Amino acid sequence: MATRLQEVDAVMVGMGWTGSIMARELTKAGLTVVGLERGGDIKPSEDFALPGVRDELKYSRRLELIQDPAIETLTFRHRPSESALPMRRFGSFLPGNSVGGAANHWGGHTWRYLPSDHVLRTHLTQRYGAKMIPEDMPIQDWAITYDELEPYYDKFEKLCGVSGKAGNLRGRKIDGGNVFEGPRNDEYPNPPMKTTLAGQMFAHAAKELGYHPFPRPASNSSQPYVNSEGLTLGGCQYCGFCERNGCEANAKAGPHVCVLPKLREEPKFTLRTRSWVSRLIYDKAARKVTGVVYTDTRTGEEFEQPAGIVVLSAYVFGNVSLLLHSGIGEPYDPASGKGAVGKNYCYQLSRMGVTLYFEDRNFNPFMGAPGAGIVMDDVNGDNFDHTGLGFVGGAIITCGHDGARPIDYRPVPPGTPRWGAAWKQATAKWYQRSLNISLSGSNYANRNHYLDLDPTYRDQLGRPLLRMTYNFVDNDYKLSEYCMQVAVKIAQAMKPNHMSPPRLRRGDYDIVPYQSTHNTGGTVMGTDPKTSVVNRYLQSWDAHNLFIMGASTYPQQVAYNPTGPLGAMTYWASEAIVNNYVKSPGPLVQA
Amino acid sequence: MADDKLPRRKFLLGAGLAGTAVAAGLAPAEAQPPPATAAPSTTPASDPSTYLTLTASEVAFISAVADLMIPADELTPSGTDCGIVTFVDRQLAGAWGGGAKMYRAGPFRPAKPEYGYQLSLTPREFFAAGIAATNEWTRSTRGKDFDRLPAKDRDQALKDLEQGKAQLAGFDGKQFFEALLGITMEGFFADPIYGGNKDKVSWKMIGFPGLPAVYAHLIEEWRDKRYMVEPQSIADFS
Numbered sequence: 038m039a040t041r042l043q044e045v046d047a048v049m050v051g052m053g054w055t056g057s058i059m060a061r062e063l064t065k066a067g068l069t070v071v072g073l074e075r076g077g078d079i080k081p082s083e084d085f086a087l088p089g090v091r092d093e094l095k096y097s098r099r100l101e102l103i104q105d106p107a108i109e110t111l112t113f114r115h116r117p118s119e120s121a122l123p124m125r126r127f128g129s130f131l132p133g134n135s136v137g138g139a140a141n142h143w144g145g146h147t148w149r150y151l152p153s154d155h156v157l158r159t160h161l162t163q164r165y166g167a168k169m170i171p172e173d174m175p176i177q178d179w180a181i182t183y184d185e186l187e188p189y190y191d192k193f194e195k196l197c198g199v200s201g202k203a204g205n206l207r208g209r210k211i212d213g214g215n216v217f218e219g220p221r222n223d224e225y226p227n228p229p230m231k232t233t234l235a236g237q238m239f240a241h242a243a244k245e246l247g248y249h250p251f252p253r254p255a256s257n258s259s260q261p262y263v264n265s266e267g268l269t270l271g272g273c274q275y276c277g278f279c280e281r282n283g284c285e286a287n288a289k290a291g292p293h294v295c296v297l298p299k300l301r302e303e304p305k306f307t308l309r310t311r312s313w314v315s316r317l318i319y320d321k322a323a324r325k326v327t328g329v330v331y332t333d334t335r336t337g338e339e340f341e342q343p344a345g346i347v348v349l350s351a352y353v354f355g356n357v358s359l360l361l362h363s364g365i366g367e368p369y370d371p372a373s374g375k376g377a378v379g380k381n382y383c384y385q386l387s388r389m390g391v392t393l394y395f396e397d398r399n400f401n402p403f404m405g406a407p408g409a410g411i412v413m414d415d416v417n418g419d420n421f422d423h424t425g426l427g428f429v430g431g432a433i434i435t436c437g438h439d440g441a442r443p444i445d446y447r448p449v450p451p452g453t454p455r456w457g458a459a460w461k462q463a464t465a466k467w468y469q470r471s472l473n474i475s476l477s478g479s480n481y482a483n484r485n486h487y488l489d490l491d492p493t494y495r496d497q498l499g500r501p502l503l504r505m506t507y508n509f510v511d512n513d514y515k516l517s518e519y520c521m522q523v524a525v526k527i528a529q530a531m532k533p534n535h536m537s538p539p540r541l542r543r544g545d546y547d548i549v550p551y552q553s554t555h556n557t558g559g560t561v562m563g564t565d566p567k568t569s570v571v572n573r574y575l576q577s578w579d580a581h582n583l584f585i586m587g588a589s590t591y592p593q594q595v596a597y598n599p600t601g602p603l604g605a606m607t608y609w610a611s612e613a614i615v616n617n618y619v620k621s622p623g624p625l626v627q628a
Numbered sequence: 629m630a631d632d633k634l635p636r637r638k639f640l641l642g643a644g645l646a647g648t649a650v651a652a653g654l655a656p657a658e659a660q661p662p663p664a665t666a667a668p669s670t671t672p673a674s675d676p677s678t679y680l681t682l683t684a685s686e687v688a689f690i691s692a693v694a695d696l697m698i699p700a701d702e703l704t705p706s707g708t709d710c711g712i713v714t715f716v717d718r719q720l721a722g723a724w725g726g727g728a729k730m731y732r733a734g735p736f737r738p739a740k741p742e743y744g745y746q747l748s749l750t751p752r753e754f755f756a757a758g759i760a761a762t763n764e765w766t767r768s769t770r771g772k773d774f775d776r777l778p779a780k781d782r783d784q785a786l787k788d789l790e791q792g793k794a795q796l797a798g799f800d801g802k803q804f805f806e807a808l809l810g811i812t813m814e815g816f817f818a819d820p821i822y823g824g825n826k827d828k829v830s831w832k833m834i835g836f837p838g839l840p841a842v843y844a845h846l847i848e849e850w851r852d853k854r855y856m857v858e859p860q861s862i863a864d865f866s
Binding site for chain 1: 696724812
């Protein structure tokens, strides 16, 4: 029997970005909040300190900051007709594992989604007609427009100290910024990062060809910065150890730098680490959750934490699996198309690009940061005419070294052996003299791509593992071909001595090589409870005191990294809770 | 004398291990007398210290692979002299070798490579099985353990493994090759604190400066100019 604890106003399930921001906003409004985190705590001054933080083997290869699959993983299959197998090691994506979540090891790319991304189905239908969208592609509008979310995007950027350059200030297009972005009310809080040589060369070639390159917006603070919480970020050191590592300079935004120092001082907030939530307690008749059940993994003891409001603020997979384990909502069935929980799981098209080799260049590839790269949006989203192309969506094309940690970064020209004397010669020669042009492509929903519970494999608590059914489809392959042609054109204009064959999206999804930790969907937002799990305030249709944060609420995934809207939506939802829900608990939107 | 039959393992005597103890630990197939014309040891171990987990035949195997993948030349010393064997030994003896951060519950079944690693073996067990299977294969096809083959044959055998041409009994040779290449490159390029990359030889080879990697004031100054410094590692700051 679980020990029943005293009721609190709100409980957070997961203490990454969304749990930290939500807890901060709710305690500011006077609510008592408990933050439950399955992993341990992080003390940046010790855990992310020099010299140990510069350890490629520990962080990049042995995945120190990543969730332990022995505790909980997923099973995977390509199509509903197959039986799934467990992901025994994480590879293709890397969920976080402690207070701070995946923000401890992210690279910091911080985007606003395009206005058309927020109303995707409506936009494509209006521009091209309904027939443009394949029947097996259940893409949906977000339940909130770009204009509505703009002030909250701004708020999150000022929390993170995002470095970048505006390309659209209140409708005025600005050369050198992203001219395709939605109108911004304010500049980025920090100027763009210094650009690497690779980025400069790419920007020059892209501009000559008529494209619109701009510095990548990133939560790598380009200078010391005091954020909206009054907390100080350091200036980025371009160390080249950003993603998969912590940041010793406190220049990479994350809960530990941007929110938690304030939240930890808040008497109305209690943080409980090593507290693994196994299920929510659901009163279906009352359409409410009454609290959560969790195991203290230090003692093995089980507790019930009653709460007036429950916020699911885990990673995508934690949010979806907790609904399924708790019997909340109808699980999605691809055969009938009914049910919404687990529906519209999407990923991203990554590991696409081309490598260029220059005899006479010195890139110093180890000096870099995600924000030191250059991006172009010309073939992203619906920024270009798709008529007759046979696909929808697009890709961002990027260039610029964000580090060159040598176990993983050792480009050699095509035809070079992978070991031995010739390999050594080539590695020594080209480490300094090569660069990658990379593509990240959108990935729209497919009827057969979803998350449900596996019938065979279990986690450490004995619960069924979440099962992922997912593969690449025709739209992805065509998108990849089209956008790659543009990348290759730019690459050729850069006049390299050698060039690798283009790395296209071909064949089946492979869970082994890293691609992106930009998994989305499964608890998608919408206006219809039959096809969505939460309303525009991220409030569950099935339990009005349950709010679900994060990228699990995105109906499909774009080419950008998902963190920007995730932070913005948390601010947006917290405001709805504080201003409306707390005063008058009940559905904020009538179905 | 067992050690007379196993000249390639003589280095172990220097580490205080009795030859008989070495022989006693060998698998039956491994213990059979080698041909009278057994090739001399290909490489001495890089480090005379006692290994944590690798057996004598495993040390010989990993040494041979390390020296093929990273031959001595004007750029760096050989793989063994760079400490690769010590690195592999420590990795396999540690948490990673024991299967940390792996989901290990069954049932198990064969799967396409896109599903990732699907065996119940820990990395330590996987390497042990792979070495045994490879030696069995070279014995049946070429008459000797892998590390005792003439240099040219050893090179070809490793290429056969890489290209999936080696028919190992009950083991995926290509998968084993990828694991060997992966751990060898880790040992060569990781921070020297783990026992490989001795004297930061690989970092010097490519021009990776290591630590402290604080470049905010350098990135523009050194644009398109080769930034060359003596690399520093974790131990240099500890």
